[in-house]
Amino acid sequence: MSLTSSRFPYIQVILRVLNNIFKVEALIDTGFDGDVTVPPEMILNGKSPRGYLPWTLASGTKVNAPYFLGKIKIGKFKPFNVLITALGDEPLVGRGVTDKFKVIFDHGRKVVIEL
Known part of the structure; x- marks a missing residue:
């Protein structure tokens, strides 16, 4: 099973947090050790x-940012629990998520996610 995104380096994810569901395109940030961030006004x-x-x-800069427990679903992969931090100005997916998958950055054209 795999997911391919031609909007490099973004992937579409579904986030469930506080009884809300958000379908967003999230930037894959390999320098971010956490799970997911979303703009504060979103949640x-x-x-x-x-x-x-x-x-x-x-x-x-050092900051303390609010976080929530939630779930993420990527393509047809099974949803799993994540910490969703309210921080920044666009959704990010960090290494806490990508380390669960094989992630291929294909020549700056597409992203392939595999188990």
């Missing part, structure tokens, strides 16, 4: 987070 909306996680951004 905060007055909801209390599960907690806060410390992160060091690419700029070296």
Whole structure:
């Protein structure tokens, strides 16, 4: 089983968090050790987070960002639990997700995800 995205380096994912479902294109960020980030306005909306996680951004800035428990579904692969952090200005999928798969970046044209 595999998923191919021609929108390099993005993949389409379905996130379930706080009884909401979001279908988004997420940037694969191999420098991000966490699971998933989404823009804060996408999920905060007055909801209390599960907690806060410390992160060091690419700029070296240290921040504490709210996180929620959720699920991610990629293509036809089975959904699994992830920590979804409210941070940044676009959805990111990090190594906490990609390390569960074989990820092929094919010459800057497409991304292939395999088990």
